Amino acid sequence: MENTNSYISGIGSYLPSQILTNKDLEKMVDTTDEWIVTRTGIKKRHISTKEEATSDLATKASLLAIEDAKISSEEIEMIIVATSTPDMMLPSTATRVQKNIGAKNASAFDISAACSGFIYGLSVAHQFIINGTMKNVLVVGAETLSKYVDWSDRNTSVLFGDGAGAAVVSRNNIGSKIIGFHLGANGNPPREWLMLAGSGSVNKAENILEEKKNFITMNGKEIFKFSVNILPSIITTVIKKYGLTIEDIDLVIPHQANRRIIEAAAERLNMPIQKLYINIDRRANTSAASIPIAMVDARRENMLNKEDIIVLAGFGAGLTWGSMLIQY
Ligand SMILES: CC(C)(COP(=O)(O)OP(=O)(O)OC[C@H]1O[C@@H](n2cnc3c(N)ncnc32)[C@H](O)[C@@H]1OP(=O)(O)O)[C@@H](O)C(=O)NCCC(=O)NCCS
Incomplete structure (x- = not known):
């Protein structure tokens, strides 16, 4: 093949x-x-x-x-x-x-x-x-x-x-051509930082409701600290990995977790905030769905132009992260 x-x-x-x-x-x-x-x-x-x-x-x-x-x-x-x-x-x-x-x-x-x-x-x-x-x-x-x-x-x-x-x-x-990607994970931090314990093998099914294991629980401060560091880092990593610089990037479509996390990344990367797509105001955090929803919204708003170099960047529980470079 x-x-x-x-x-x-x-x-x-x-x-x-x-x-x-x-x-x-x-x-x-x-x-x-x-x-x-x-x-x-x-x-x-x-x-x-x-x-x-x-x-x-x-x-x-x-x-x-x-x-x-x-x-x-x-x-x-x-x-x-x-x-x-x-x-x-x-x-x-x-x-x-x-x-x-x-x-x-x-x-x-x-x-x-x-x-x-x-x-x-x-x-x-x-x-x-x-x-x-x-x-x-x-x-x-x-x-x-x-x-x-x-x-x-x-x-x-x-x-x-x-x-x-x-x-x-x-x-x-x-x-859009997929140029390349960068993935990572760090399972060391406590799972409690962001967890939906549910009915996995760790929890007895009969105790789930009583112990409120059917709900998402989060340590907002720790996840915030992780997010403001990882987002600029995975954007930079994927750009460098494929021989590009921040100036080559037309748009970043980040996971929509918190507007402040995206603004902090823009500042850290020295990128104008307009180059980081934001639709969290009307979509909130939709986890795995957030990046493809943002891609469709960005296209609808005519923010994607032929040949644009775009970075997709996700991060979340696990901890996990991933970024991808595409040419529109
Ligand atoms: C959750 C998050 C918005 C909280 O913002 P924050 O600025 O850290 O706020 P704090 O937790 O310090 O709380 C500040 C105050 O607001 C209060 N507060 C918390 N939630 C509140 C709410 N929904 N409404 C009103 N007040 C609230 C707190 O009790 C606290 O009050 P205190 O100062 O009297 O104790 C922020 O930590 C965050 O976005 N974390 C990351 C979440 C995330 O992205 N998760 C998914 C990752 S994929």
Whole structure:
């Protein structure tokens, strides 16, 4: 098999129609719109209905990405769903998406890498394309975090939202060329820094509700410190790795965790803030879905121009991180 290049040939996103504003949250917890906007940049978030599963959001984003790539579902050879809020522990959310979109020729599996999951997924897809074994791989980031938020906990409830974004990675020479990537992880810090313990092997299923293990818990200060360091670092690393400089970069599409984290990165990198895409005001933190949703939003706002050099950068629980360099 010959070595080839890989391209993001189509993207799509889906946000549930229900919207929860900061004003709505003021009625639910001891918080204010002013506090949330000042500390995070978030004004509102999309929330899935009781009936909407992560795979439902993922399916809608996937169909749009496949249409955008101008291929049929049957041409997809692999489906990778990055999520921390899967439909179930078993089977995978990806197999549900495979059924829903009719991708009968695709293998399917989930990736658990928190907010870095979409970049991890793109990097895996990239391998199957560049080594010539596949022509089209679908990568999805999808989350229904609202189902795992303790709505009485103001430390976490103001931060998260639901949504899905998808990308088709192809070898068809159409779309954004993947230049390269950088991935990393550090499992040493306490899991408690950012955790959704749930019904994993560590916790007895019968104690989950009583011990509130069904909710996201977070040490905001530690995660903030980690994030403000890792974001500029992974952007610089991937740029240097492929022989470029900060001046070569037209746009950074970072994971949307907190506006202040993105602003701190811009300052550290000496980049104008306009070069870092921000949509956290209306999307909040959608974890693995945040980067592909931001890609679609940025395109809609005409912020992506042909040949632009773009950095995608994700970081999150684990701890995990990943950055990718693409040429639009
Ligand atoms: C969560 C986060 C926004 C908190 O911001 P912060 O500036 O660190 O705020 P602090 O935790 O120091 O709290 C400051 C004060 O606001 C209060 N506060 C916390 N949450 C609040 C809320 N939702 N509304 C109003 N007040 C709140 C605190 O109780 C504290 O009050 P005190 O000074 O009287 O003790 C911030 O730490 C953060 O963004 N962390 C990273 C989160 C993240 O990105 N997670 C996902 C990573 S992928």
